Amino acid sequence: MGIVNFSLDNKVALVTGGSRGIGRAIALAFAEAGADVVVSSRKLPDLEQVAEEIKATGRKGLAIASHVAKVDESKNLVEKVKGEFGRIDILVNNAGTNPYMGPLVDAEEWAWDVVMNVNLKGPFLLSQLVARVMQEQGGGNIINIASTAGINPSGLHMYSISKAALIMMTRVMAMEWGKDDIRVNAIAPGLIKTRFSEALWKGTPAEDRAAAPEDVAGAALYLASDASRIVNGETIAVGGASGG
Template identity: 50%
Template sequence: MGIKQKFELKGKVAIVTGSSKGIGLSIAKGLAENGAKVVISSRKQEAVETVAKEFNSAGLEAIGIACHIGDEAQRKALVTKTIEEYGRIDILVNNAAINPFYGPLETSGEEVFDKIMNVNVKAPWLLSNLVQPYMKENGSGSIINISSVEGIHPGFRLGLYSMTKSALIMLTKNQAKEWGRYGIRSNVVCPGLIKTKFSESLWSNEKLVAGYNQMVPLQRMAEPDEMAGLVMLLASDAGSYMTGGVYAADGGYLISG
């Protein structure tokens, strides 16, 4: 098989959480364009159906299944409905995340801690556990967890978020170590500053952006589409020997200063 064919995902089924906008949407579109049947998922059914219809109109195969990943019943329904529709799950992209707090560690309340841990760490762990039996049955599968450079290098006023993203990196490594025997690969992508609604509070600050651009080697922040290529590699046979890896797509942020 040639390298071009190894990137093809025809016959594969992918679930992408938080995929009605931002990085998740770009990843979902990339997977669909490479031939995968994609499940668009985020909290609101109307939003996921809109994206799925846009994909279908472009000749791509996709369905929309709403899921608040912090809710146990909705996680189970997401997996059950995917199996009912497509009969298999080959790729899981744990992209959905929240950051409800921006400030010093000592000023946050326990409620915020519980909320961010539930969505950013507990949910990807449990959702991965739900898809694992189907991947195990197939003898193959790719789990791609979307972390952040903040999970590797601490930033100011993002302490709780950084903690969750660091935990997600270790979850990935343990999945890779425990599930590799079943042909299941798990890798983690750590984006830098991306121009999405999620990070708008950062990139809308002109002073902060100017400082960031001056610091990183590529001298700019990224567009959501720039994260999709790395995920295509990790999801496909082109990345068949890649597991337990931590891959930054950060414009050189981690090697700056």
């Protein structure tokens, strides 16, 4: 193959929030490109279905239940992936949440803690654990699923703040870990039709315009593969017709 290489042959990928929506689409796209893929989220039965879909592509698929904001569970997750595959080439920090849609002025402390723990602290701690594995093996690739709401405020309040911080975390990690051949990039999706965003598109004019999880998976495959080998610390917006 020439210089444009989208293959993930012989790579091992870990996708958080891989049981449905954007995470599932990324996991399947990676498997189709040749990677063995581990999917994690809180609910094992949903994950096991996706692991079966991964195996149907001919690659290895593994489901591991893990709450992204619980560091002991993340440690266990990384150990299990290392034990099973011996390495982690690609980490996708995709799991995210938005439990409170109201204005900042009425937001309660619990909502701040949940949003920041799942959207920011969890990806930080998991990236740290995985980066140590990647440093030892001589390189790797981390992709953070942010949001266009992390670039411009769009009525999503605290969620926007968490995703803006995730974009800066991407840049800081890229700068620190570039010397270890670890690339760290982010994707900022606009409105994508998933369960997570149902309240924003179902029965609204956006229903026809919202993009599909696979639209995000294409950008993830680009960032995970050597096709983007000189791209580091960037955020690719996949705003779609919704404009983000």
